[in-house]
Amino acid sequence: MYEFEFERPGSISDAVAALKTDEAQALGGGQTLIPTMKQRLANPAKLVSLTGIGEMQGVCVEDDGALTIGGATPHAVVAEKAAASYPALAALAGNIGDPAVRNRGTIGGSLANNDPSACYPAAALASGAVIVTNAREIPADDYFQGMFATALEEGEIITSVRFPVPRAANYQKFDQAASRFALVGVFVARFDDGVRVAVTGASEDGVFRWSEAEAALGSDFSAAALDGLALPADGMIGDLHGTPEYRAHLAAVLTRRAVQAAA
Amino acid sequence: MPKDSGIGASPKRREDVRFLTGTGNYTDDINLRGQAYVHFLRSDVAHGRINGVNTDAAEGMPGVVRIFTGADFEGVGGLPCGWQVTDRHGEVMQEPAHPVLAQGKVRHVGDPIAAVVAETYEQARDAAEAIEVDIEDLPAVIDMKAALKDGAPKVHDDLTSNLCYDWGFVEENREAVDEAIRNAAHVTTLELVNQRLVANPMEPRVAVGDYSRANDESTLYTTSQNPHVIRLLMGAFVLGIPEHKLRVVAPDVGGGFGSKIFHYAEEAFCTFAARQLNRPVKWTSSRSEAFLSDAQGRDHVTKIELALDGDNNFVALRTDTHANMGAYLSTFSTSVPTWLHGVLMAGNYKTPLIYVNVKAVFTNTVPVDAYRGAGRPEATFQLERVIDKAARELGVDPIALRRQNFITEFPYATPVAVEYDTGDYVATMDKLEEIADLSGFAARRAESEKRGKLRGLGVNCYIEACGIAPSALVGQLGARAGLYDAATVRVNATGSISVMVGAHSHGQGHETAFPQVVAEMLGIDESMVDIVHGDSSRIPFGMGTYGSRSLAVCGSAMVRATEKIINKSKKIAAHLMEASEADIELKDGQFTVAGTDKSVAWGDVTLAAYVPHNYPLEEIEPGLEETAFYDPANFTYPAGAYACEVEVDPETGKVTIERFAAADDFGNVVNPMIVDGQVHGGLAQGIGQALLEGCVYDADGQLLxxxxxxxxxxxxxxxxxxxxxxxxxxxCTHNPLGVKGCGEAGAIGSPPSVVNAVVDALQSGGHKVDHVDMPLTPSRVWAAMQG
Incomplete structure (x- = not known):
């Protein structure tokens, strides 16, 4: 690890100010950034920890029923506090990594990193969540812009994430055997006005919505509605753990299973 | 009624108290006054010519003590290979130089180019980044068969090709085997890959070199399974330090699985640099470095053919294997695909004709050497897979086909040069059928099918050869070492005992099991016996621990030394009781005179030995300490039968292990609990190989x-x-304890049963799949189902 400065501000405004320094980087739970730095693959001049900002912590249900989660809320807290209001989201959070990861890693950190195999992006996109930053509100549909790419500007902080709560939802994660990230993960969310299906782990473009499945499920929310639907292997990730064809196939299998579990 | 002490009892592992409470003393816990740290700058290309290494800028970095490159090791020996294989044409293998730091070329990603010694580890790493290395990329050879083609880039320019050796065994049988296969009623052929693995002991390697100018003595603390072997190899072949000036200490070691047998560049470097710098030098491998520098395992590509007659008797077996050596010959690499592999090819079966061909190949990858089982898993896997395939082709029960061909009379001389002293393969198969509840399989399969899952049953046998020996034989086969072991039993004045053993315990539980033997022989409490191991200055010259040899070889030495102790102590007891030595009996720690009520206690005799006021000094020396070296007459041959039941999710290809049963014959067992644990761990590694683990390089030699x-x-x-x-x-018929060894069995026996089970499951679902290469990842199994 190279040397770096460290700050742990107590407010969003102080954090924003601290991040204006050259080569400063926000630090959530550090579950990706710290190992990367230990391998000397990242060299930020300053780390600005977001874990000391009280207003970025916690889970609360808004008046309109939406669930707002502070950007610095660890997965373990989401798993516990969202269990009653949004069980599919809580279950997803409770199955990220291991207990140590869940106690350190944060929702904001995960969404800002946008690992193509991470779980949270599937939940945010399928839920039609709003990514709230210090500067603006970004709909999930505009937020995810490819592997490790997001709409965030330099120095912009995810302060909270607002999840509309669907009528029914389910997340199916198929573990990559080594990392236990999602080899493929599918989040299906059924709202009164339609169904959203988001797939993580599969595409070279990162998390994406499967619009054909959404349309089919919108008129008939059943696994049978998906019969005959398939995702193309083209553009899917191929690596040691699965071919593009396998990932495309798995996404369809998991979508059916998520629908069955949610129905 | 289970015993509560001695041979056959299961006392808890005494060493676990320190391991589980954080009070172990691992090599990384050793920090010496004035210690400097080394970081190795490693090649990031698989093959390249070193045009220059400029350390000027790095030398001036903060904390740098000295930077070493390959030039510093000119005139210093290279890392030796411990086994010279002679090929089928009578030629000795091609044996390239293996410098401590790369000279001229780098040959795999991770090959060390320079070593930076600095005041802190981070400073060493910082300075390494400032070294300018000018490397001209050369095309890499990764695939073994491509490496053998004419015109392939050569890993070693001074060798004639990338072929290390072309070994045939038994060469005289070659034509007879070919003819038997031509004329057989049925021949089953299978091509398979036994994939490369990374050993991954929990503790990465560490080395601390120390030097005392006062008496010109070097000490190496290292994560080794065999400190005396390291002392011999490093002292005699690499650094030229005579044994009496070189001490090698392997303290608590957190697992090895073979990867800590070998002599590595880093430990030679630390010893060398400590002398050069006159201060201790420490290296601690990161996990990332372990992936690039620990010897890796397996990596065989094989074609096997099994010929059967019209009654389904095995009549001949022919196998053709390409074995990957990696870029250099690691210490025992050359013996693994040959003498640890070919000689096991008969398995548990009376196949009369066998021919094994192995081509060992250099590639631009990390060196490959012994990994838990070492050659025997590769032999077992191909044999038990081809038998299973034959049974399916012939429409016969795989268990019945095995039973029909079992060796049933012992001793049995195989056509591949070894003689099994004893065994009962019918008994282990009978036991397996019982403990695996094979009769209940059909009902379990039906239940799985109701849940939409394909259930499969895989059964196989295995045989192992442990305690490789005798030295005279292995010497003829090319070993450059003896394969005996040694123990010194030091009885102290008050009767407590230290047993100094050449075997090394790094997970095997010697500190618990070995005292059980000595205590039982003497009739004293186990708590009076301690085992000392891992320090060349404290123990007799032993060969260490690998190949499931410790109890069979070193344990036998310990028994012989304890017998000497008993003989001498009876003489002392006879003197004390004024009786004839022939009448002295030792039981429960008491010496008695047969037919009388005279007795003296163990402690009275030991005290007399060290306080010889009333002692037959004319006849025997004072003191009570004996050493024995033991060189076995033969290998031992553990064997067994394993059964695995899997479920395959036909939608995803995901395999889950539902049941696993292992019926082993290890001969006599000293501590059944420890043996259970050894089997459990072996099974975990074997199942890991079957389902999960795979070491993969891309075409450029980058480790993926x-x-x-x-x-x-x-x-x-x-x-x-x-x-x-x-x-x-x-x-076992030829060692005093009748023990065979249990450390590797699980890893040897389990991969074929898992793969056999998956094939069975897929066939039950109507899929025409007769083989899937390991690891059986969901993606691979799904692809196999797609045809």
Whole structure:
């Protein structure tokens, strides 16, 4: 690890100010950034920890029923506090990594990193969540812009994430055997006005919505509605753990299973 | 009624108290006054010519003590290979130089180019980044068959090709085997890959070199399974330090699985640099470095053909293997695909004609050497897979086909040069059928099918050869070492005992099991006996621990030394009781005179030995300490039968192990609990190989599976509860304890049963799949189902 400065501000405004320094980087739970730095693959001049900002912590249900989660809320807290209001989201959070990861890693950190195999992006996109930053509100549909790419500007902080709560939802994660990230993960969310299906782990473009499945499920929310639907292997990730064809196939299998579990 | 002490009892492992309470003393816990740290700058290309290494800028970096390059090792020896294989044409193998730091070329990603010694580890790493290395990329050879083609880039320019050797065994049988296969009623052919693995002991390698100018003595603390072997190899072949000036200490070692047998560049470097710098030098491997510098395992590509007559008797077996050596010959690499592989090819079966051909190949990859089982898993896997395939082709029950061909009379001389002293393969198969509840399989399969899952049953046998010996034989086969072991039993004045053993315990539980033997022989409490191991200055010259040899070889030496102790102590007891030595009996720690009520206690005799006021000094020396070296007459041959039941999810290809049963014959068992644990661990590694683990390089020689993000180790929830039995016991006929060895069995026996089970499951679902290469990842199994 190279040397770096460290700050742990107590407010969003102080954090924003601290991040204006050259080569400063926000630090959530550090579950990706710290190992990367230990391998000397990242060299930020300053780390600005977001874990000391009280207003970025916690889970609360808004008046309109939406669930707002502070950007610095660890997965373990989401798993516990969202269990009653949004069980599919809580279950997803409770199955990220291991207990140590869940106690350190944060929702904001995960969404800002946008690992193509991470779980949270599937939940945010399928839920039609709003990514709230210090500067603006970004709909999930505009937020995810490819592997490790997001709409965030330099120095912009995810302060909270607002999840509309669907009528029914389910997340199916198929573990990559080594990392236990999602080899493929599918989040299906059924709202009164339609169904959203988001797939993580599969595409070279990162998390994406499967619009054909959404349309089919919108008129008939059943696994049978998906019969005959398939995702193309083209553009899917191929690596040691699965071919593009396998990932495309798995996404369809998991979508059916998520629908069955949610129905 | 289980015993509560002595041979056959299961006292808890005494060493676990310190391991589990954080009070162990691992090599990384050793920090010496004035210690400097070394960081190795490693090649990031698989093959390249070193045009220059400029350390000027790095030398001036903060904390730098000195930077070493290959030039500093000119005139210093290279890392030796411990086994010279002679090929089928009578030629000795091609044996390239293996410098401590790369000279002229780099030959695999991770090959050390320079070593930076600095005041702190971070400073060493900082300075390494300032070294300018001018490397001209050369095309890499990764695939073994491509490496053997004419015109392939050569890993070693001074060799004639990338072929290390072309070994045939038994060469005289070659034509007879060919003819038997031509004329057979049925021939089953299978091509398979036994994939490369990374050993991954929990503790990465560490070395601390120390030097005392006062008496010109070097000390190396290192993560080794065999400190005396390291002392011999490093002292005699690399650094030229005579044994009496070189001490090698392997303290607590957190697992080895073979990867800590070998002599590595880093430990030679630390010893060398400590002398050069006159201060201790320490290296601690990161996990990332371990992936690039620990010798890796397996990596065989094989074609096997099994010929049967019209009655389904095995008549001939022919196998053709390409074995990857990697870029250099690691210490025992050359013996693994030959003498640890070919001689096991008969398995448990009376196949009369066998021919094994192995081509060992250099590639631009990390060197390959012994990994838990070492050659025997590769032999077992191909043999038990081809038998299973034959049974399916012939429409016969795979268990019945095996039973029909079992060796049933012992001793049995195989056509591949070894003689099994004892065994009972029918008994272990009978036991397996019982503990695996094979009769209940059909009902379990029906239940799985109701849930939409394909259930499969895989059964196989295995045989192992442990305690490789005798030295005279292995010397003829090319070993450059003896394979005896040694023990010194030091009885102290008050009767407590220190047993100094050449074997090394790094997970095997010697500190618990060995005292059980000595205590039983003497009739004293186990708590009076301690084992000392791992320090060349404290123990007799032993060969260490690998190949499931410790109890069979070193344990036998310990028995012989204890017998000497008993003989001498009886003489002392006879003197004390004024009786004839022939009338002295030792039982429960008491010496008695037969037919009388005279007795003296163990402690009275030991005290007399050290306070010889009333002692037969004219006849025997004072003191009570004896050493024995033991060179076995033969290998031992543990064997067993394993059964695996899997479920395959036909939608995803995901395999889950539902049941696993192992019926082993280890001969006599000293501590059944420890043996259970050894089998459990072996099964975890074997199942890991079958389902999860795979070391993969890309075409340029970059390691793709370079961390735990991509190299899948088995976790507890990947594994079932095992049903393990070792009640079938045919004691070894040629060692005093009748023991055979148990450390590798699980890793040898389990991969074929998993693959056999998956093939069975897929066929039950109507899929025409007769083989899937390991690891059986969901993606691979799904692809196999797609045809």
């Amino acid at each position: 599976s370079a961390s735990y993000m991509d190299y899948a180790m088995p976790r507890a929830d990947d594994l079932p509860f095992y049903s393990v039995d070792h009640s079938c016991q045919t004691p």
